[in-house]
Amino acid sequence: MSLIVQxxxxxxxxxxxxxxxxxxxxxxxxxxxxxxxxxxSAMGDMTDDLLDLAAAVTDNPEPRxxxxxxxxxxxxxxxxxxxxxxxxxxxxxxxxGSQAGMITDAQHGSARIVDxxxxxxxxxxxxxxxAIVAGFQGFNRSTGDxxxxxxxxxDTSAVALAAALGADVCEIYTDVDGIFTADPRVVANAQKIDxxxxxxxxxxxxxxxxxxxxxAVEYARRHRVTLHVRSSFNNNEGTIVYNPTEGQKxxxxxxxxxxxxxxxxxITVAGVPDVPGKAAxxxxxxxxxxxxxxxxxQNVSSAGTGHTDISFTLPKAEGAAALAALxxxxxxxxxxxxxxDDHIGKLSxxxxxxxxxxxxxAKLFTxxxxxxxxxxxxxxxxxxxxxxxxxxxxxxxxxxxxxAFGLDSQEExxxxxxxxx
Amino acid sequence: MSLIVQxxxxxxxxxxxxxxxxxxxxxxxxxxxxxxxxxxSAMGDMTDDLLDLAAAVTDNPEPRxxxxxxxxxxxxxxxxxxxxxxxxxxxxxxxxGSQAGMITDAQHGSARIVDxxxxxxxxxxxxxxxAIVAGFQGFNRSTGDxxxxxxxxxDTSAVALAAALGADVCEIYTDVDGIFTADPRVVANAQKIDxxxxxxxxxxxxxxxxxxxxxAVEYARRHRVTLHVRSSFNNNEGTIVYNPTEGQKxxxxxxxxxxxxxxxxxITVAGVPDVPGKAAxxxxxxxxxxxxxxxxxQNVSSAGTGHTDISFTLPKAEGAAALAALxxxxxxxxxxxxxxDDHIGKLSxxxxxxxxxxxxxAKLFTxxxxxxxxxxxxxxxxxxxxxxxxxxxxxxxxxxxxxAFGLDSQEExxxxxxxxx
Numbered sequence: 001m002s003l004i005v006q007x008x009x010x011x012x013x014x015x016x017x018x019x020x021x022x023x024x025x026x027x028x029x030x031x032x033x034x035x036x037x038x039x040x041s042a043m044g045d046m047t048d049d050l051l052d053l054a055a056a057v058t059d060n061p062e063p064r065x066x067x068x069x070x071x072x073x074x075x076x077x078x079x080x081x082x083x084x085x086x087x088x089x090x091x092x093x094x095x096x097g098s099q100a101g102m103i104t105d106a107q108h109g110s111a112r113i114v115d116x117x118x119x120x121x122x123x124x125x126x127x128x129x130x131a132i133v134a135g136f137q138g139f140n141r142s143t144g145d146x147x148x149x150x151x152x153x154x155d156t157s158a159v160a161l162a163a164a165l166g167a168d169v170c171e172i173y174t175d176v177d178g179i180f181t182a183d184p185r186v187v188a189n190a191q192k193i194d195x196x197x198x199x200x201x202x203x204x205x206x207x208x209x210x211x212x213x214x215x216a217v218e219y220a221r222r223h224r225v226t227l228h229v230r231s232s233f234n235n236n237e238g239t240i241v242y243n244p245t246e247g248q249k250x251x252x253x254x255x256x257x258x259x260x261x262x263x264x265x266x267i268t269v270a271g272v273p274d275v276p277g278k279a280a281x282x283x284x285x286x287x288x289x290x291x292x293x294x295x296x297x298q299n300v301s302s303a304g305t306g307h308t309d310i311s312f313t314l315p316k317a318e319g320a321a322a323l324a325a326l327x328x329x330x331x332x333x334x335x336x337x338x339x340x341d342d343h344i345g346k347l348s349x350x351x352x353x354x355x356x357x358x359x360x361x362a363k364l365f366t367x368x369x370x371x372x373x374x375x376x377x378x379x380x381x382x383x384x385x386x387x388x389x390x391x392x393x394x395x396x397x398x399x400x401x402x403x404a405f406g407l408d409s410q411e412e413x414x415x416x417x418x419x420x421x
Numbered sequence: 422m423s424l425i426v427q428x429x430x431x432x433x434x435x436x437x438x439x440x441x442x443x444x445x446x447x448x449x450x451x452x453x454x455x456x457x458x459x460x461x462s463a464m465g466d467m468t469d470d471l472l473d474l475a476a477a478v479t480d481n482p483e484p485r486x487x488x489x490x491x492x493x494x495x496x497x498x499x500x501x502x503x504x505x506x507x508x509x510x511x512x513x514x515x516x517x518g519s520q521a522g523m524i525t526d527a528q529h530g531s532a533r534i535v536d537x538x539x540x541x542x543x544x545x546x547x548x549x550x551x552a553i554v555a556g557f558q559g560f561n562r563s564t565g566d567x568x569x570x571x572x573x574x575x576d577t578s579a580v581a582l583a584a585a586l587g588a589d590v591c592e593i594y595t596d597v598d599g600i601f602t603a604d605p606r607v608v609a610n611a612q613k614i615d616x617x618x619x620x621x622x623x624x625x626x627x628x629x630x631x632x633x634x635x636x637a638v639e640y641a642r643r644h645r646v647t648l649h650v651r652s653s654f655n656n657n658e659g660t661i662v663y664n665p666t667e668g669q670k671x672x673x674x675x676x677x678x679x680x681x682x683x684x685x686x687x688i689t690v691a692g693v694p695d696v697p698g699k700a701a702x703x704x705x706x707x708x709x710x711x712x713x714x715x716x717x718x719q720n721v722s723s724a725g726t727g728h729t730d731i732s733f734t735l736p737k738a739e740g741a742a743a744l745a746a747l748x749x750x751x752x753x754x755x756x757x758x759x760x761x762d763d764h765i766g767k768l769s770x771x772x773x774x775x776x777x778x779x780x781x782x783a784k785l786f787t788x789x790x791x792x793x794x795x796x797x798x799x800x801x802x803x804x805x806x807x808x809x810x811x812x813x814x815x816x817x818x819x820x821x822x823x824x825a826f827g828l829d830s831q832e833e834x835x836x837x838x839x840x841x842x
Contacts, residue, residue, distance in 0.1 A: 016477035050497065056437035057501045058508035065507070068515050069500035072493040076471065079490035080478045086486070087479035094489050099565065120565065144520065144541065 002168035003125070004029055007039040007135065007158035011175045012232035013077050014044035022173075022232065023084035026130055030090055035125050037165065039135040039158040040081055042073025063108035067137075067148045071097070074134035074154075082132045091129035095120055097137030098146065101164075102157060104138035110150035111138055113157075113219075116164035133161060152213020159216045163223035170225050172212065173232035178239035179204070179211055181257040181407040186395045190402065191409040193257060195240045198227075200256045200352050203384040207348030208261030217241070254360070255351035255405040260394045262345045264294060265319045266377070268311040269326065271336025279310060281333055282326070289325040291318045294346075295379040295388065307336070311377065313388060316342050344376065345394035348386040349401060361385050367404035373397050423589035424546070425450055428460040428556065428579035432596045433653040434498050435465035443594075443653065444505035447551055451511055456546050458586060460556040460579040461502055463494025484529035488558075488569045492518070495555035495575075503553045512550035516541055518558030518567070522585075523578060525559035525568045532559055532568035534577065534640075537585035554582060573634025580637045584644035591646050593633065594653035599660035600625070600632055602678040602828040607816050611823065612830040614678060616661045619648075621677045621773050624805040628769030629682030638662070675781070676772035676826040681815045683766045685715060686740045687798070689732040690747065692757025700731060702754055703747070710746040712739045715767075716800040716809065728757070732798065734809060737763050765797065766815035769807040770822060782806050788825035794818050 006026065013019050029036045041047075050069050054061040061069075078094040085092035101117030124131040135154025138147045149156050155172060162170035179201065180190040196204075198221035205214045211229060220227050221243060230238025272278050279298060286293060294313045314322055319340060326338055347368075354360050361378075364385055368375060373396075377388035389397060402408060427447065434440050450457045462468075471490050475482040482490075499515040506513035522538030545552040556575025559568045570577050576593060583591035600622065601611040617625075619642035626635045632650060641648050642664060651659025693699050700719060707714060715734045735743055740761060747759055775781050785806055789796060794817075798809035810818060823829060 016474060019478055053437060053497070053501060054504060057440055057505045060508065061504045062507045065500045065503045065513075065515055068503075069497060072496040072500075075493040075496065076474070076490055079486045079493075080474060082486045082489075083475060083482045084478045086483045087481065092486075094486055 001033045001035065003035045003037070003165060005037045005039065005158050005162040005165070005167045005170045006173060007154060007171065008041065008081075008173045008232060009154065009175070010041040010044050010047070010077075012173050013040055013081060016080070019043075019077070019080050019084050023081060023088055025173075025232065026081075026085055026092075027088050027090050030130060037121060037125070037131045037133060037161055037167070038081065039133050039154055039161060040074060040077045041135050041154040042070075043077045043080075046073040046076065064145055067108045067146050070148055071134065071137045071146050074136055078132045078134045082130075085130055085132075091127070092132055093124045093129050094132040094134070095124075096134050097157070098139035100131070100133040100161070102133075102138035102160065104140055104147045104149065106140040106143050106145070106147065108145075108147055111140070111147035113138060113149070113160045116160050118161060118164050121161070121165065133157065149215075152216055155213050155216035156219055159219045159223070159225050159227070162225045163219065167225070169228050170220070171228045171230060172216075173230060174211060175231065175233065176211060177231045177234070177236055178229050179209065179241070179257070182398055182402045183209070183260065186260065187258075187399050187402045189408045189410070191407060193239050194237070195242060196256055197352055198241050198243050200350055200383060201227075201241045203348070203350040203381060204257050204259050207259035207350060207384065207386060208263070208346065209257070209259045212241070253351055254353035254357055255349055255407065256353075257350055258398055258401050258405070258407070259348045259350065260345060260398050261348070262391055262394060263315055263317075264313045264344060264346055265316045265340060265342035266311055266313050266344050266388065267319070267322055267326070268309055268339040268341070269333070269335045270309045270339060271307045272310055273334050274306050274308045278333065281329075282310060283312075285325050285329050285333075286312075286314075286322055289321050291322045291325070295377050295386065297377045313344065313346070313377070343391045344388050345391040346386050346388055347394055347397055347401065348384055349405065350384045352383050354383050354385075363404060364401060367401050368397055371397055371400045422454045422456065424456045424458070424586060426458045426460065426579050426583040426586070426588045426591040427594060428575060428592065429462065429502075429594045429653060430575065430596070431462040431465050431468070431498075433594050434461055434502060437501070440464075440498075440501050440505050444502060444509055446594075446653065447502075447506055447513075448509050448511050451551060457551045458542060458546070458582055458588070459502065459551060459553045460575055460582060461495060461498045461553060462556050462575040463491075464498045464501075467494040467497065485566055488529045488567050491569055492555065492558045492567050495557055499553045499555045503551075506551055506553075512548070513553055514545045514550050515553040515555070516545075517555050518578070519560035521552075521554040521582070523554075523559035523581065525561055525570065527561040527564050527566065527568065529566075529568055531571035532561070534559060534570070534581045537581050539582060539585050542582070542586065554578065570636075573637055576634050576637035577640055580640045580644070580646050580648070583646045584640070588646070590649050591641070592649045592651060593637075594651060595632060596652065596654065597632060598652045598655070598657055599650050600630065600662070600678070603819055603823045604630070604681065607681065608679075608820050608823045610829045610831070612828060614660050615658070616663060617677055618773055619662050619664050621771055621804060622648075622662045624769070624771040624802060625678055625680050628680035628771060628805065628807060629684070629767065630678070630680045633662070674772055675774035675778055676770055676828065678771055679819055679822050679826070679828070680769045680771065681766060681819050682769070683812055683815060684736055684738075685734045685765060685767055686737045686761065686763035687732055687734050687765050687809065688740070688743055688747070689730055689760040689762070690754070690756045691730045691760060692728045693731055694755050695727050695729045699754065702750075703731060704733075706746050706750050706754075707733075707735075707743055710742050712743045712746070716798050716807065718798045734765065734767070734798070764812045765809050766812040767807050767809055768815055768818055768822065769805055770826065771805045773804050775804050775806075784825060785822060788822050789818060792818055792821045
């Protein structure tokens, strides 16, 4: 017998029929002898509906009240999932984030979990009940207020509970069969990955793979929680995201997967005086505007001019704010011009095997060259290489690179739609 | 400056537009210099929608989970009302029943308030904010669970908060202009009552008047809270429900209002042995089946037979259960037959002036006689006379009695639709 945390996203509990199917799945795990804690997101489009309601009332909803509003979503889904389990003859009790002890900081809309004290969840388990916990929500002790964890929050709730309870596995149920070597909607013969380290998963998630959210993977990595990403629509094994122990012999594929990200834009600050501290000045200004930067490239100084260009990528949504902050500081920095390009894409190749293998970048650049793709920027980590290219070339390049690294399957993957939170 | 508690029902906050109108109304009270605490119900049909969702998942929803589900409704309305107030430039903070200190017993679905500890509400007021409190919901200390107060619960929440905070008045906003001398949908020239004692209001509510719920009026009477029942669609003065102090000279109209109730049925237990203890036996059996009885009539024993008939009225919804309980005890009680009649109606005349005036019943019976109405049962309190008659005669009788007691106005009342909770 083991303790399993199961997380079901919004598309898995979209209506009464789905709720009943999920309840049966939970009961199956009970029948198999496991203790089960369930984390649920809001049903289907509920969160979007609540956001629409807030937008109809005010242009600028107060963050505390927005959290109060949005947390009604999981309250509904957790209560009906608990009811559905009870109607199958099994004990079940629902708990809000606050009742389940999900203690966070006070940052409404993107709170961070600072402690998990799941006393009532443990009690319920001890009494043989399934505990249903609202995902995405928490509670700040000093203000006494309800908070939400931001995008991907329910995944994080599930991982945090799994860590606090010492669960054997945290199952993340979604509408796809697991993590793939590439997005199957783009690369038709992408393969499901059976096992992946959390380190690789983190790089894939940061590179644009959408199935798991970065914060949840980070949490799982830090607290050594094993994840099992699988479909709520079938009983297939999904992808195990694991944390190898120190010295554990891990079979490291050269390349685990490739990913694309079309959500970024590029800003080039041109004609920057090539004197020490200029780059620091620019990125301090950008950081103070709360903008997250991804890749940075500083060109070598044009011979004799004493000036250089600095380019960086950032989320498109933050482009306007970054331009405004830089323009305001134009005379301080002393640059010649600003250029904004939102037709870029990022292609990343991730694999722990890279650490002990040279020649990966050569292979990547060759594949891109043969596809007639120009590389604009390059960034690397120990187990990832990312390149910036034109956005309309990304999908084709992804397929070519997938093939070049021998990731293609013989069969086409089955693709479902939808996203979770 | 005074402290006002304002309660808005579901029809007053049915959509974003209504929410904004309510927010403006609340802000107007702030501008007038008052401290304001607002109690809201769930928006429009939200509660019914949630009940439908529960019914789609299970035939028999667990009461604890049903409360968890339904309380999502007020959470939504209170958050958007708070947002709307803030967008008008005024501070507002929403609180769940639990955050507002509405402590109840553990009876899910019909919990009773046992204590009100509104510390956070007082804090918000002290800081100049409007406090928005979820109606209908509370919190049980020993289980740590969320509860709901049952029908009319939001009225009760508002009155309980007004009592705990020592508010000057508790304004109950609804979709009618106040309390009328009769239901204006039936009696076209019913008049709005300007002032009514809580004792009379209690009798009217118990007699079928729907605007205020009995439990809320009882609470207001016990804790001496002044109510102001008024429309959220205009600025007219509504009806003041007050608690006269001991010895206060109250101008007592002979008759305050008339009310009808078509929700009851009658059971007649015929041929009951006329020996001591039989009535007690019958009503013990009925009480043990959790059935609420209204009126009781025991006929004089038919001469020489040693048997009598006992009739009582009860909510139609409980008729089947009562018949089953009595049938099961047939040999114990030793009655001859059971009759069930669900085509009855109750007509009540209420007025504190009755206490010092005889002749009210004569006037009532005369009016009914002239209308060709047969009276089946009669029951009286100090300030009320109720009669049972055929259901299809109730509306006509109501109009005749309204006229007979001089309650008719010269103008016809304006009628809105809808009900609150």
